[in-house]
Amino acid sequence: xxxxxxxxxxxxxxxxxxxxxxxxxxxxxxxxxxxxxxxxxxxxxxxxxxxxxxxxxxxxxxxxxxxxxxxxxxxxxxxxxxxxxxxxxxxxxxxxxxxxxxxxxxxxxxxxxxxxxxxxxxxxxxxxxxxxxxxxxxxxxxxxxxxxxxxxxxxxxxxxxxxxxxxxxxxxxxxxxxxxxxxxxxxxxxxxxxxxxxxxxxxxxxxxxxxxxxxxxxxxxxxxxxxxxxxxxxxxxxxxxxxxxxxxxxxxxxxxxxxxxxxxxxxxxxxxxxxxxxxxxxxxxxxxxxxxxxxxxxxxxxxxxxxxxxxxxxxxxxxxxxxxxxxxxxxxxxxxxxxxxxxxxxxxxxxxxxxxxxxxxxxxxxxxxxxxxxxxxxxxxxxxxxxxxxxxxxxxx
Numbered sequence: 373x374x375x376x377x378x379x380x381x382x383x384x385x386x387x388x389x390x391x392x393x394x395x396x397x398x399x400x401x402x403x404x405x406x407x408x409x410x411x412x413x414x415x416x417x418x419x420x421x422x423x424x425x426x427x428x429x430x431x432x433x434x435x436x437x438x439x440x441x442x443x444x445x446x447x448x449x450x451x452x453x454x455x456x457x458x459x460x461x462x463x464x465x466x467x468x469x470x471x472x473x474x475x476x477x478x479x480x481x482x483x484x485x486x487x488x489x490x491x492x493x494x495x496x497x498x499x500x501x502x503x504x505x506x507x508x509x510x511x512x513x514x515x516x517x518x519x520x521x522x523x524x525x526x527x528x529x530x531x532x533x534x535x536x537x538x539x540x541x542x543x544x545x546x547x548x549x550x551x552x553x554x555x556x557x558x559x560x561x562x563x564x565x566x567x568x569x570x571x572x573x574x575x576x577x578x579x580x581x582x583x584x585x586x587x588x589x590x591x592x593x594x595x596x597x598x599x600x601x602x603x604x605x606x607x608x609x610x611x612x613x614x615x616x617x618x619x620x621x622x623x624x625x626x627x628x629x630x631x632x633x634x635x636x637x638x639x640x641x642x643x644x645x646x647x648x649x650x651x652x653x654x655x656x657x658x659x660x661x662x663x664x665x666x667x668x669x670x671x672x673x674x675x676x677x678x679x680x681x682x683x684x685x686x687x688x689x690x691x692x693x694x695x696x697x698x699x700x701x702x703x704x705x706x707x708x709x710x711x712x713x714x715x716x717x718x719x720x721x722x723x724x725x726x727x728x729x730x731x732x733x734x735x736x737x738x739x740x741x742x743x744x745x746x747x748x749x750x751x752x753x754x755x756x757x758x759x760x761x762x763x764x765x766x767x768x769x
Contacts, residue, residue, distance in 0.1 A: 379480070379481055384422060386418065386422070389426075389444060391465075393431070400430050414488040414491050417491060424453050433463070433464075448483050456484070456485045458487055458488070460489040462508075462514070466512055468511070473697065502763070527647065530655065535659065536566070540637075542571055543574075547566045548566075567658060567659070568659050571607075581628065582662065582663050586667060592628050597623065600623075636659075637661060638661050640654075641657050698727065708726060710726075711724050
């Protein structure tokens with residue numbers, strides 16, 4: 373049985389939690405000013421409650437790994453505040469499981485969490501807790517819909533020969549405001565027109581690397597050494613050969629191999645992920661290639677002959693990834709991560725849910741097999757069904 377969280381003695385006072393998705397998606401300062409104004413209206417209900425400051429994050433709400441959000445939770449557990457105010461539930465977080473868990477923990481400690489958009493909502497009240505659950509569910513759905521729209525927009529750009537991702541070494545990301553474009557071009561883009569183009573400084577380095585490869589006389593280690601001799605560096609400033617404290621030379625052959633296997637350098641759009649599958653030589657890119665298609669394929673043949681293909685990355689699916697928490701003896705809760713530390717074994721290794729950098733490991737099989745019983749034990753009181761239906765319809769409206 374889970375241990376009950378004991379209420380703590382808290383310092384009277386409130387903090388404001390402000391969040392914007394990231395610095396590129398919206399103007400953080402304007403968004404935060406709007407959130408403050410909303411919270412100021414809420415403060416009229418709380419008299420002379422002392423102001424203990426703000427916690428601000430410019431990060432996606434789908435992740436709990438927000439620096440100041442986590443600091444706020446730690447301060448709350450230490451009794452440094454009595455109230456947490458946010459403009460709306462989705463500003464607190466868009467991961468319904470994590471956000472509700474955090475709110476439940478704070479409420480159990482005796483800390484009041486309130487939202488300016490729903491000033492009468494009390495998470496300690498069973499009906500309000502149910503409605504809050506629906507609000508977070510709707511926020512999570514909205515986040516997924518937005519992500520799907522972004523993916524559709526990125527896929528459209530890919531199919532037209534554009535590149536919506538970070539440019540690889542040898543290329544630069546470029547952008548232009550919509551107001552600087554003609555009306556016809558404005559209809560094709562959102563707020564900016566973005567593209568990639570050759571990096572005048574780095575592109576010759578990779579052209580030279582390909583020239584060396586295509587001679588079929590140099591290994592990847594040799595090519596790294598040749599680039600190092602000329603003083604060339606990668607885009608992030610690293611040399612192609614690192615010399616450690618013992619004087620041993622470490623050539624960055626993996627980075628070199630990845631570039632030699634990237635069709636973008638031959639001017640082709642190639643993507644293989646969960647939402648886009650574009651095979652080589654089907655969509656021509658808008659950018660200038662560093663090597664021709666014939667040269668690129670010759671390079672692939674040389675690498676294949678030497679068996680220098682990069683090893684495929686093994687992928688493991690963990691049924692409850694991001695959903696498993698461990699309640700410790702002191703009442704604190706830790707999110708478990710997933711790990712298969714001995715994956716090189718013939719059997720594929722043993723998978724665990726674990727606390728990072730600790731000896732606390734839990735077999736995935738032992739955790740996963742409990743799920744059917746937990747799901748079967750879930751019941752909804754028929755008395756609550758009309759309330760659920762009414763709240764859902766009100767949100768949809």
